[in-house]
Amino acid sequence: MRWQLTWNIVTFLFWKAIKMASLLVAISFISFLLVKNSPIDPIQAYVGADMLNVSQEQREKIEEYWGLNQPVMEQFMSWSSAVLSGDLGTSMIFRLPVSEVIGERFLNSIALMSVAWVLSGVIGFSIGILAAMNTGTWIDRMIKWYCYTLASTPTFWMGLLLLIVFAVWLNWFPVGMGVPAGVLAEDVTIMDRIKHLILPALTLSIIGVANVALHTRQKLIEVLSSDYVVFARARGEKGFTLFWRHGLRNIALPAITLQFAAFSELFGGAVLAEQVFSYPGLGQATVEAGLRGDIPLLLGLVLFSAIFVFVGNVIADLIYRVVDPRTREGKSYAVKQ
Incomplete structure (x- = not known):
């Protein structure tokens, strides 16, 4: 009930x-x-x-x-x-209340992490499906090689590689920072911010693809080998129709919850990416606070990051509890119904 x-x-x-x-x-x-x-x-x-x-x-x-x-x-x-009492103290570096520094930097970081979170989820989910639907083929082997390589690639190395190729050699994007250097705040446009956001977001999203893709691939392979899918194949269903009717709803929920549970990896990767690109977010502020001994700011950032990661894990657990009755405490009731 x-x-x-x-x-x-x-x-x-x-x-x-x-x-x-x-x-x-x-x-x-x-x-x-x-x-x-x-x-x-x-x-x-x-x-x-x-x-x-x-x-x-x-x-x-x-x-x-x-x-x-x-x-x-x-x-x-x-x-x-x-x-x-709600007072996190005053930052020794910025000479501002810690809450103001975190609030300002969080807006930059949340934009970066949101773009990377969505891209890694969508791309990882898509290529995971592609690999599972072509199990054993060269497409599957290429995707697995790609994911295993990404899973062992440090974030800062990927950031430096993208920086060298697309910012230094090709000159397609700015070298770093969150806004153009020497431009007044009121003169900065949305396009300027987007251009400075692209490379750090790509760094995080490329690294984050691996877990989602491999998990989705394995889950879909299990679904496609189940009895009810074998029966559906016997009735003539195949290809995209088979996946849409029997596979999608069984793999979407695990992929979504995995994305929410990956907040800790996302936040940790953002620290390195922001440092590589000198992006003014929470990650760069954490490094500065640690190197310069800003105790109030560092402790405030530690508390904020702990809450951020914990909330992500709670959302993942909550989605499972709402959608899957087997994870609730009222397990016997769900089974009877």
């Missing part, structure tokens, strides 16, 4: 919320300890080249201003209480 499905979903989301809260607490504590034990001196990273001109008294004032002179646990408790 509908009320039981609703109750199962509410219970599922409740326990997921508890798991996310405990996960964020653990990640926050571990990340804070790792950052505090980092060899990078946040004061030196904050001052930069003028560090030799900073006296001991000035250094102590900077430490007091940022709260770095307090014991580690006291710093963690102060930061945690501020986060619970």
